[in-house]
Amino acid sequence: MRTIAIEEISKKQEFLETMPLSKEELNQAIQEVLKQIDLNMEYLKDKFPAPATKGLKYPVIDCIEWTDGFWTGMLWLAYEVTGDEKYRTAAEANILTFKHRIENRIEVDHHDLGFLYTPTCVAAYKLTGSEIAKETAIMAADKLIERYQDKGEFIQAWGEFNNPDHYRFIIDCLLNIPLLYWATEVTGDKKYEEIARKHFETSIKYVIRDDASAFHTFYMNHETGEPLRGATRQGYSDDSSWARGQAWGVYGLALNYKYTHEKSIFGLYEGMTNYFLNRLPDDNVCYWDLIFLNEAKQSRDSSAAAIACCGMDEMSKYLSDDNSKIYMGATHNILRSLIHNYTSKMHEAGDPVLFHGVYSWHSGKGVDEGNTWGDYFYFEALVRQAKKWNPYW
Template identity: 40%
Template structure:
């Protein structure tokens, strides 16, 4: 989820954090990677425009898996990527594509049965509004935020993630991913002046900080609460190796989420939390900066990597470093170099024209294992734009 204001808040925000490591060679490398991504994703854009569908990943038979038209939590990422590429290229085809795909998802702004509205609408309409100031986009953002906050429970102090039936083992599950939906709420307070959005975001972030994290600042994936009392019932996983393991993408979501919380509140506790999560992630990474799908998976180094987790964490670290004065550039440079390498970036015209290879959706569900994912590409492009803004 992100308006990333940062991408263009960043030229302003980052005047004080220009990094001397970003030399001419580094700048050239970023431009080369951006050009390669834009060239590759242009092919995917053409196909998506023709089909009038939003690409999510690749099917097992090698064909493109299109996000279901009814609803899909990833449906905001490809239009968001189009906005980012419009931002950097000024090519109208990206703007036109983003607007076309947004028409497919606009009606979902009133859905109240899902917590992913922040991901969906902040990435797409949020970036679109940031770049165009289209008032219709703002109205969609407000409507989606109003739908999202219907899932907030005051007793728990969180926005509920998944809806569950009466016979399910969980009663009020909250996943670490939900931290990514808060940016929409913070931004809505900025856009409307109504503090109710920010207030809910802060309460959710504080509750998550209290119950989701272990002593080493790794996080559980799922915390199940009692909706009547707010007490913790279970600490589990859905997509990680085990309840007590550290699912890699979940750690990245937490890092990104608390970095965003600091951006909007300037509350030092969020900055400290983000730094501690960052230290855990960096210290747990393989040498090339691309994590295994779970930091505690049993067969490392033979486990699958999750490129999406690397892209998310790298983008977050770029922003975090601008607030802390602490240079994460050594790790960032390593990760960005790896993401742009032949090991993880697809050759032109291959990989169904997604930019990155080797992401993991959910190994426990045998779903989207070692495939491209639209959100991996989104955060990769975002990270590249953030680095470019530092030059």
């Protein structure tokens, strides 16, 4: 496996001196999340929030977006921390919606089946033993591997399958392939894990740059499978590092280590994580692209910060004590900043949990708004610190 640059962490001492979040801080933050979930349950009823807010309110949609699983994932997290059956009832009703979606192949011709079915159906199976949820998640895994390209050994992200213009993968998919590892675990069929490993190996070979930053997307030659070029669809430029993409890398590497135990992942993780941490502004919540530093006139992406916190927490289970202390200090530091500066104690129906995120800067969608994955990963990061948590991923 390849090696990349590993920068020294410039804020190492600050992170080492960060006080861990107290039980009181975590419990209060979780209670604020639950207040918003309760309001949004009534607001949404049997529907879903759009990917991002508009004017800080979520439009209400059917189950048609790549982001719908995050709302159900929040319901499962709420059930775990409270034991309240109302959250389980709502989440289980959603499972039937996801079952209908995959059976009828409604908006599933893309690689985001992991985002859709891991925090929903895999979570349901792990928490309740639901056979319906298990079968639904396996159907989603079967659909996901249909997008595997033998030439190049990757899962095609979007677009018409085999179309040369869409012959590419993106870094986000590192969070989709845990669905495949799980599918092998529960079925005993190695085909899922084999495709997950091949996609992972292709990703780390091409989408991570030598300096430990990441391309958002990488194009392959549709005739030969040879690498063509890295590019962006979400970041500032092809040469910059989109913050959320870098965070997907941090968490994705940790999750792939969880399943593969490939020790060579440690160097990749440290490189990508240190690069991310070294480009944080004073309050340690990143701008939407890591090319922007202190006092840039740009929007933050709180969702990227929350994703990175989940990744650092996950990987800290496997690192040496010295490294774990630094990354956990960074996790608590960033989370505390999110709690105090990026959430609100004033709640109204349709509001996000986490403010100041960016969906797509180039298209102008969800800029300085809330988004569903930011809400979910913020809640997951809090739950990770508040209890011993078995990841859905």
